[in-house]
Amino acid sequence: MGLGVCIILIAVGAILTFASDWEIEGINLDLVGLILMAVGIIGTAVYTSILRMRRPPCGRGGGVRGPRRAGGRSGPRGGAGGRGAGVHPRRTGGPKDAA
Template identity: 75%
Template sequence: MGIGGCITLIAVGAILTFATDWELDSVNLDLVGVIMMVVGIIGTAVMTSIARRRRAVVTPVAPTVVDRDDRF
C-alpha cells in the first residue's frame, strides 16, 4: 500500500465517520471510519519514513592523491 492508498483510507474513513447517517444493526460505521483514518495516518507515516530512508544521499569519498617527486 502506497501513500495514495493511505490517503484514500483517510478520505473514506472521514466520509464514513462524518458524512454518512446510515444505521446498520451489526456494524458501527463511525467506528469503522475512525479505524480507517487511524490506519491511513499510520500508513502515511510509515511510507514517508521509508521514502526518506531511500532518498538518503551518501557523499562519495574523495580519492587520496599522493604527489611524489622521486628525483635523486
C-alpha cells in the same frame, strides 16, 4: 501500501465517520471510519519514513554516484564517452623509444 491508498483510506474513513447517516445493524460505521482513518494515518507515516531512509540527503556531497571526474562522464564505464577508463599511456616520442 502506497501513499495514494493511505490518502483514500483517510478520506473514506472521514466520510463514514462525519458525513454519513447510514445505519447498518450490527456495524458501527463511526468506529469503522475511525479505524480506517487511523490505518491511513499510520500508513502515511510509515511510507514517508521509509521514503526518507531511501533518499540520499540533498545538498553537499556527491549524491548516489559520488563526486564527478574532471574528464566528463562518470559511470560504470568511466570517462571518455564509454571508450574504456579514459586513461591513456604517456607517449614519449615515437618509434625511437620502442627499443
